[in-house]
Amino acid sequence: DAGVTQSPTHLIKTRGQQVTLRCSPISGHKSVSWYQQVLGQGPQFIFQYYEKEERGRGNFPDRFSARQFPNYSSELNVNALLLGDSALYLCASSPSQGAYGYTFGSGTRLTVV
Amino acid sequence: EDQVTQSPEALRLQEGESSSLNCSYTVSGLRGLFWYRQDPGKGPEFLFTLYSAGEEKEKERLKATLTKKESFLHITAPKPEDSATYLCAVQAGTGGFKTIFGAGTRLFVKA
Numbered sequence A: 001d002a003g004v005t006q007s008p009t010h011l012i013k014t015r016g017q018q019v020t021l022r023c024s025p026i027s028g029h030k031s032v033s034w035y036q037q038v039l040g041q042g043p044q045f046i047f048q049y050y051e052k053e054e055r056g057r058g059n060f061p062d063r064f065s066a067r068q069f070p071n072y073s074s075e076l077n078v079n080a081l082l083l084g085d086s087a088l089y090l091c092a093s094s095p096s097q098g099a100y101g102y103t104f105g106s107g108t109r110l111t112v113v
Numbered sequence B: 001e002d003q004v005t006q007s008p009e010a011l012r013l014q015e016g017e018s019s020s021l022n023c024s025y026t027v028s029g030l031r032g033l034f035w036y037r038q039d040p041g042k043g044p045e046f047l048f049t050l051y052s053a054g055e056e057k058e059k060e061r062l063k064a065t066l067t068k069k070e071s072f073l074h075i076t077a078p079k080p081e082d083s084a085t086y087l088c089a090v091q092a093g094t095g096g097f098k099t100i101f102g103a104g105t106r107l108f109v110k111a
Helices: none
Strands: A005-007 A010-013 A019-024 A031-037 A044-050 A053-057 A064-068 A074-078 A087-094 A108-112 B003-007 B010-014 B019-026 B030-038 B045-050 B056-059 B062-066 B070-075 B084-092 B099-101 B105-110
Touching (some): A031 A074, A044 B099, B010 B019, B019 B030, B045 B062
Parallel strands (some): B010 B105
Antiparallel strands (some): A019 A074, A031 A087, A087 A108, B003 B019, B019 B070, B030 B045, B062 B070, B084 B099, B084 B105
């Protein structure tokens, strides 16, 4: 079975630009979460979506937005990129919105220059 | 404020030298506590979920335990392939479904 897939794997953007990251969950998983991980730190929660609705939001500015599609895939959008947005962006899926262990993708490495 | 603190930041062990990693947490309404393993350049890999104080789970050389304020990940007779960063996370029952991770413990096991 395919795991959680994220695209692209690496991305370089310029300050002020916008970026869209994509995530396909494990088949049958209806919940998708997004995390930002800076080198040497644990992942920081950005969003959780379940059944196409936002169910949780972390302490990130409004420049960050996300959505979930009918096939349960998801996109994370970041507008007006700052140098500090450079990080590994991780997507995780789980069967539902309960307290389940997540399956993570390998992430998208975003570098803002 | 919900918080997860892991200690030590880094741990160096000889092969076969057992030890424990600590995760202390302060959350409102614990839904679950999770342990993950993360290798360099990869996403975290799920190990265990613990739901209530007194619960224990085991997998190969790893054993996770939970009290009302902290969790321990015990590593028995570690091997070099156990070298990784171990992350603890909690899902709180307030403020929506939010999972909070600690900064992790980097484990190095030398042959």
